[in-house]
Every structure is written in C-alpha cells, then in structure tokens.
Amino acid sequence: HAKRRGGNGYQFFNESMNQSAVRRLKLENQLRQALRDGHVEVHYQPKLALKDRQFVGLEALARLNIPGVGMINPVDFIPLAEETGLIIELGERVLQQACRDMKQWVEQGLVSGRVAVNLSARQFMQPDLSARVTRILNAEGMAPEHLELEITEGVLMEDPERAIEIMTDLQTKGIDLALDDFGTGYSSLAYLKRFPIQTLKIDKAFINDISQAERDRKMVASIIAMAHNLGLHVVAEGVENKDQLTILSTLNCEYAQGFLFAKPLPASELLQRLAIRVVPESTPESA
Ligand code: C2E
Ligand code: MG
Ligand code: MG
Ligand code: MG
Numbered sequence: 001h002a003k004r005r006g007g008n009g010y011q012f013f014n015e016s017m018n019q020s021a022v023r024r025l026k027l028e029n030q031l032r033q034a035l036r037d038g039h040v041e042v043h044y045q046p047k048l049a050l051k052d053r054q055f056v057g058l059e060a061l062a063r064l065n066i067p068g069v070g071m072i073n074p075v076d077f078i079p080l081a082e083e084t085g086l087i088i089e090l091g092e093r094v095l096q097q098a099c100r101d102m103k104q105w106v107e108q109g110l111v112s113g114r115v116a117v118n119l120s121a122r123q124f125m126q127p128d129l130s131a132r133v134t135r136i137l138n139a140e141g142m143a144p145e146h147l148e149l150e151i152t153e154g155v156l157m158e159d160p161e162r163a164i165e166i167m168t169d170l171q172t173k174g175i176d177l178a179l180d181d182f183g184t185g186y187s188s189l190a191y192l193k194r195f196p197i198q199t200l201k202i203d204k205a206f207i208n209d210i211s212q213a214e215r216d217r218k219m220v221a222s223i224i225a226m227a228h229n230l231g232l233h234v235v236a237e238g239v240e241n242k243d244q245l246t247i248l249s250t251l252n253c254e255y256a257q258g259f260l261f262a263k264p265l266p267a268s269e270l271l272q273r274l275a276i277r278v279v280p281e282s283t284p285e286s287a
Pocket of ligand 3: 180181201203204237
C-alpha cells in the first residue's frame, strides 16, 4: 500500500485505520449536514410511576435522520459530536425542540410532569449555560417547571465547585436535575450528597440481570435505599421485562423507563399512544 501511495506519509496508516478515518469523516459530514438541513430529530421515551403505571414524564433522545441513509442513533454520533464541539449546537437543537413539543403537549393536556433533556459534559460546563437554557425556555414559552436536565457523573468529578454553581443556578430557576447512568462512573452515593440533584437514574447495566443475579439485586436495593435516604427520587433505566419490574417494585423504586413500556418514539407516534390513554376505551363490558 505504501508503494502505491508513492511513499508519502500515508504509509503509516494501515488499511483499517484508514477505513475508520474515512468513516469518521463521513459521519462528521452527515452530522454537519443534519444540523444545517434541520434533520436532527427528537424521539421521546415515556417515564412511568411504578405504583400505578401512569406516565409521569418523558426523556428526549436525539436522532439524525439522514436522507438516503435513515436514522443514526446517538451511540454513533454523540462521541463524535463531543470531540468536534458540534455537541453544543446539537444539544441546543434538542433542547429547543423538546421545549417546543412539551409546551404544546402540556397545553393540550396530553402530558404533565417534565421532559428530560440530556446534556453532555462539554455543554454543561459552558460559562453561560444557565443563560442559554433560559433564552431557549423564553423563546419557546416553556415553563422551567416542565424541564429536567440529565447529566452524568463525569460532569461532577471534573470541577465539582463549578458544577455545584451551575446546578444551583438552574435549580433556582425551577429546573430539575437528574444524574444519568448512575453506577457506571466512579462517584459514591456519599459524594452525591454535595450536589443539588433531585433524581438518580440507575444505569441499565445494573437492571439487566436483576431477576437472575442476587448480587445485582442487592446492589440495586442498596442504591435505591441510600438514594431515598438522601431524599432523591429513583428511576430505573432499561426495564425490559416483567420480572425486573416486579423486583423494582419490591425494592421501592419509584419510576422506570424501558422497552417493556415503550421505546423512544417520534412525536407523532407518542401522541397516538397518549391519545389512547386520554380517550377512554369502550370495552365490551361498558359498551
Ligand atoms: P441515556 O440518556 O442513558 O438514554 C437511555 C438510552 O437507553 C437510550 O438510547 C434509550 O433508547 C435506551 N433504552 C431505553 N430503554 C431501553 C431498554 O429497555 N432496553 C435497551 N436496550 N435500551 C433502552 P439512545 O436513544 O440510543 O441514547 C443513547 C445515549 O446517547 C443516551 O443515554 C445519552 O447519553 C446520549 N444522548 C441521546 N440524546 C442526547 C442528546 O440530545 N444530548 C446528549 N448530550 N446526549 C444524548
Ligand atoms: Mg438520559
Ligand atoms: Mg442513562
Ligand atoms: Mg447514557
């Protein structure tokens, strides 16, 4: 290969490195294009209260809808968006769309509670984050009481003092904060006490084997108990079956999200689902 390329610097790249660089570049172009052409979409996954299985809120999840390619999922583009700095623009698009949709759904009486939007570390640490969020809320006419922001443990470890400042600022404005993917990072629950958050989301990795593995069950049990002792709400992520649900209920977990209830859905499909719940079904008994 080196010879074919005339012995220039390319000789240091083997074919697979070259392929991954090409893939990366292609994806970066797709991401820029999606931002330019308005092809960033937001899907929504319902969050349920375990006590009565009622919808209590939504999580907004980014998707790229690339013409001729289809949907690209966040696992593929979020890391690249972070590296390139495009995450700032992407994150604000998602926040804006989520606020726009949520405002409408609240007004129509279809949804109550909060819409949760994920923030990357880079986005969260922007000096003017709070002002940016406020600007978007104002522009969309959305009450901060219907917004929740999800951050990950990494954010808290990087610069704890600064993180506390930002979080306090957001809270003063009425925005709730949730700690996402809990258990995958390095922070302890004791450490968490310092941070003004309302909710802990237990990562799917802990929920997966909860019905077979005693160890995992005990781990989740103590996370839930300690979170409650700290006055935090708990959400279980990635609930896929009834056994997991039953165990989470016994462990007093309050909320859950997962494919068992619903996958993340485009706004139109979500509304169809919600409409089924607000319009009472005529059952054979009542007909
Ligand atoms: P996350 O915030 O922890 O979101 C949960 C992820 O788990 C979502 O993947 C969701 O589709 C998936 N999930 C939910 N229930 C189940 C289940 O029962 N089984 C399985 N197998 N998966 C389930 P998604 O949408 O691919 O997003 C992946 C991650 O990308 C998110 O994890 C979040 O960290 C990041 N992300 C998504 N949208 C945004 C965004 O707008 N901004 C930023 N900064 N990050 C985002
Ligand atoms: Mg999340
Ligand atoms: Mg998560
Ligand atoms: Mg995640």
